[in-house]
Amino acid sequence: MSVNLYQTGVSGLLSAQQQLATTGHNIANVNTEGYSRQRAEQSPTLAIQNGGNYIGTGTYVSDIARLYDQFAYREQVVNQSSLGAANASNASLTQLNGLLGSAGGAITTSIQQFYQAMNSIADNPSDPALRSIALNQAKTLTTNFNNLNDSFDRIESATNGEISEIAKQISEISTEIANINERVLHSNSPGQPGQPNDLLDERDRLINKLAEFTSVNTVTDANGVMTVMIGSGNTLVAGTTPLSLQVIPGDPDPLQTQVAIASANTTIPLKEDTLGGALAAKIKFRDEDLAKARSEINRVALVLSETLNGAQRQGLDLNQGQGANFFRDVNDATNQTSRILPYAGNSSAPGLQSGIEITDVTQLPANDFDLVFDGTNYQLTNLADGTTTNLGAPGSGTYTTAFGFNFVENSGAPAAGDRFTIRPTENSAALMQVALTDGKGIAASSAVSIKASDNNVSAGAVNIVEVSDPVAARAAAPMRIDVLENPPGSGTFNYTITDNTNTTSAPIAYTPPSQQVQLPPPPATAAFTIEITGTPSGQAPNGPEQFTISDAFGVGNGENAKFVADSRDKGIINGGRESFTQSIGITTAQVGSQTKAAELSVETSQALFTQAFNRNQETSGVNLDEEAANLLRFQQAYQASSRVVSVANTIFDTLLSAVG
Template sequence: MTVNLYNTGVSGLLASQQQLATTGNNIANVNTEGYTRQRAEQNATTGIYSGGNIIGSGTYIEDISRVYDQFSYKEQLLSQTSLSNADSLNVDLGQLDQVMTFSGGAINSSIESFYEAINSISDNPSDLGLRNMAISQAKILSDDLNAINDDLNQMVKSTNGEIVEIADHISDISVQIGNINEQILFSQHSVQGQPNDLLDARDNLVNELSQYTSVNTIVDSLGVMTVMIGDGATLVAGSTSLSVGVQAGDPDPNQTVLSIVGPNSAVYLNGSSVGGALAAKYEFRDEHVAEVQSEMNRIAMAISGTINDAQHSGLDLNNEEGQNFFTDINTPLLEQSRVFASSKNSGNSEATVTITDISKIPTDEFMVEYNGTNYIMTNLTDNSTLDLGTQGSINSNAMDTYGFQFNEESGTPQAGDVFIIKPAHNSAALMGVTLTQASGVAASSAIEVTASNTNKGGASVEITNVSSATDAQQYAIDNNLAVEIYETTSGSFEYRVYNSVTSADIIPAESYVPGSGTTVQIPPSPATAIFEIEVDGLPSGSSAAAPEIFSIADAFGTGNNGNSVALGLTQEQGILNGGKNSFTQGLSISTATVGSAAKSAELTESTAQALFTQAYNRNQSTSGVNLDEEAANLLKYQQAYQAASQIISTANTIFDTLLAAVR
């Protein structure tokens, strides 16, 4: 009896000692990041049969386990992934917003200053100083667009560098988790009980991993964890650790891609859906920065193309057709840079893209694939497709909707060959001022319309487009151009274009509807139009004998400001998005879009932070150390320890009494 009582006391003493040690360990690690509260699981030992009864024989500590709720822990992981994604995007978009606010404002000021210089030329077309000022302001404008393109390129490079760093960090975590899995497996074979410190270390690594990517884990019966990231790609399987690699994009090397790399193979990993900070980097680079860069390129292209076209419509001080103010939007280098051929293409075909209509150019990217017979173009934004025709016979009209032309230059394509098209690519980077002489500013209009003094009614003739100033000038001189407008019968109207000296028809009488603004090409089809006029209004004449007459003649003069006025009007002209937006409107829309995205990211980050805090607190309420609770446990187990000591003391007294009785 005394021996049993002694054993019972010792078991209680040892159990209380382990309870005190566990509680003390919890208190010591109250500030240890990622520490999970531990609990000693105490059970009664099997009783002893004596005198027809089963008498209790004490207690023992069955296990020291972590107080762990897998559901609240997984909720914390998911919240951590969302928070890291939102936080990364918030920081990056904040930087992009600052760039757009500063650089966008500089570009807007440069546009204003350039047009102020052009408008000054309109006031005094022969002033070389004003013309030089316009060239200087054009240089500042092109420099500002070059600068913002450099800033955006640097953002892409920086983001790619961050992607590499994150991928390397994920690979390091993978190795560490694999090593811990191996240690846990060894400990299961060598000792009983849970390897709590190893489990905490592994959970801390998984928690860190969840900052960079979404994580799913499966733990087998031996405690070994399988870790999957993104859409389910395995990163760690037991002690086998895979790594995340980063490769140059194909065909665009700046669009780096991810893969899960094993000993003998690599599997593509979708960076945009991998979750966490890594997915935020891909979204920032491939959506937000790409959209802004495409818009800046499109604005640079629109400015260059519009000003250059206006130059060609007028005459400079030397009575010559105005030359390009800015870099031609269809230089061979620009045409080539808009097409990216995949390195996997088996053919040797080379292609270029020519801009045909600036107003139709989208910010979208396109993929052209040769299927063995035809080229099929896919809009990568909405996945719509166009059949461009066969090799050697591309249908140029098929791409009218988008304002560019895909050209085969050389070589032969093979089935499966792929090309990526970025219609406005490099326009901002390669924009420059090519006009060097002040006299080269085409301020004078080439031709002008003069109404006859005998005109009584409201008929009108306006020059709407000049494709070549010198050709238009010479054609008007050679053909003594004139236009007659009259009413043939009540409510029916006609016009004709003729030689005012010989009266020979250039365009015989044709009907028109007043108010419709009928466009007339001169010379008429099938010849290539040199310029266009618009016929409109209600003439007072009622027959061919009483028409309203307009002459079209050479307008050159050093004091003529007709073309500089027209050039100045392009500032407010709708050029972008199908003729809906001017340059500054397009710039403002882009800046506002980035600002809105940055504000939205800030709000999303705040929400994600609140959700993470809630999830973290829920998990800590179960797994975290509560000092008040541990202090109470410390007192309880101390008292139990003291009581167990009294049991041992009592057993000793009884044993001593028995020994004394038999002496």
């Protein structure tokens, strides 16, 4: 009897000792990240039958259980991924917003200062100092565009560096998880309930860290070995075999790097939109947010350059020559070829060499296009809305589009399946530079002017719309346009053109409310375009309405400079809806709005993660008050069991004395 009592006391003593050890382990790890509270599970030992009764023989610790709720933990992992994405997106957008707020403001200021200089030239076109100031302001403007583009490059490079670093950390986590899987596999004994709890905690901590970078799903087999999948189900850890995440050059843009799962023999690119976490946020920022802002700024640089170049071409400089380009030609060879990117898998030798020619800056979009040769025709897809346009078969040389640009074949020929990405505004800010080197070259003077006869009585008008060759236009002057309603009151009009040889053309029909006419008339080559507007009904004896076109050049003529200056506030960009400064302001506002939304997303994601974390801690977290109570309870149990052992010893000694 004393022997059984002794064994019962010892079993209680040992169990209490393990309970104390487990409680102490919990207390020691109260601040350990990812630690899950443990509990020693006690069970009674088998009773001994004695007569008709079963006498208990004590207790034992059947398991050191890990208090773990897989559903609460899974919720924490999911919210960790969302929080990682929100934090990464917010950090990147905040940086971009700060850049556009400062650099975009500098560009806006330099645009205004340049136009102020052009207004001054319009008022005093013969002043060489004002012309020099305008050139310097133009250089400041191009420098600001160049600097902003350089800043975009630095942000893109830094983002690529962050993507590479995240891929490296994911690969390291993959290796650590695989190593833990191997240790777990070797630690688990068949048929034994015990688990390596601290190893499982460390593995879950790594999973939680991994979830910050990407979305994670896990599957654990009967041996406790975990398979880890990221993104849309791509295996990162297959049992004890780790795979790595690599960064590979983008196609067709090498700087738009891609991530891929790499094993010993294969590399599988991943779909960025399914990755989740900070990795997906960084890629999205680079390929969407940053790319869109860059494209919008590029469009402003391109449209501004072409608008001012076009205005220059319509006027005369101080040397009485046609105005040369103010800025670098937007359609030079380098600009054209930089706007189209071939894919790596395209045919080679000779292969198609092509470019993009800008034709209408008012219609030019800021988004990308996809061009594919399907074996018969070129198919152009607008990536903004997914619409596709059939451009026709190869060999035509130039293919017009409805988007303000032409696709131009330069040399070679495509093969079926060849694919290209078209970025109509690409590199415009980077390549923008002042082409004019002498202030005398600023075309301040208009070539020709139109004066209505003092005898005209109607509100009809004739205005110059465009001058393609101001030198030839000036040489064609003087000319006269006579517009007549015939018969009077009929609403039927015609006009005649009297050239500088005093030769008058036959009557030509004019249809109100407006009609454009190219001058000089054939067979001469047209040099400028006029527009007749309204209903110029002359009254006898003063009819017809007459408009005289004269040579307007003069060092004091600032009409073309005024024409240039007037383009500052005109709606030119985005279908004629935005001026230059408005477009920059809209882009800055959009990024600012995205940044604010990202801040709110961080707050929401943080709140959700905190809730999920707290729910998980309710089960797995260490409560020091509870552990202190357990410590006292198990200490008392230990002392009580010690007393049982002491009583058993006393009884045993008494029995021995009685026998002796």
